[in-house]
Amino acid sequence: MRKIVFTFLFAIFTSFLVQSQQIQKEKVFGGYQYSVDGKALSMKEMINLMESNTKALALMKKAKSNTTLATVLGGVGGALIGFPIGTAIGGGDANWTLAGVGAGLVIVAIPIASGANKKANQAVELYNSSLNTTSYNSFKPQFNMLLNDNGVGISMTF
Template structure:
């Protein structure tokens, strides 16, 4: 009876560990990339959490998130600076086209930063997925233990 219980526990732990490791997929869509986990969209924040177990992928995804934030700030500010003079012109007043020029410059700065973030994200996904089932990700170790209470089997991974 005890052997069956231990065997069932070991098999359950092994299967649950393997099932918890899911591939993150990346698909190019209009305006960027869409990332999915088990067919469901996943955000960069949740990707970061999923990649904590892989230091190399985790570092890359953190840099990608920082670049995405910076690109978003520049892009939003640039869009606002372009939109303000356009709105002024539509309203019939004299627009300040210098603001639109500055906005275009900010957007021009945001594009390569965003591109860098996408590259880093895809590299992190590649590293994360390549290490999912490698020997380093799930490598169970079994140890027989004895103490004053008896004999036991320990599994660590």
């Protein structure tokens, strides 16, 4: 009987320790900062963490590719804006058409980055909600005393 009780208690204790950790999000300028236990997560780390949830993983991969695209467009646009400004400051004849194209690229990058933030946020929400359904918070066993022809016992339903 002791072995059964010990095995049962050991199983419950280890299930508490093995629980996946939720991803916390904090609103920052331009989007969200995601972390686990205070440690900031990169997109790649979040993708690795979400491998157990295929729907969240698919959303996170889309968010990462959109973030990469927005970063490239924004960087190129910023360079195209900065070059004519630097030329004008240096006293040269600036090509303002280049700055206009750069501004257009930056304007296109903004909604792409916003969509990427929304997808990442949805992936985190989906991942965290899947953890809540399997976490120890939802484990609420009921114990019943039994008395029958074989003797006295305890039953547990969950």
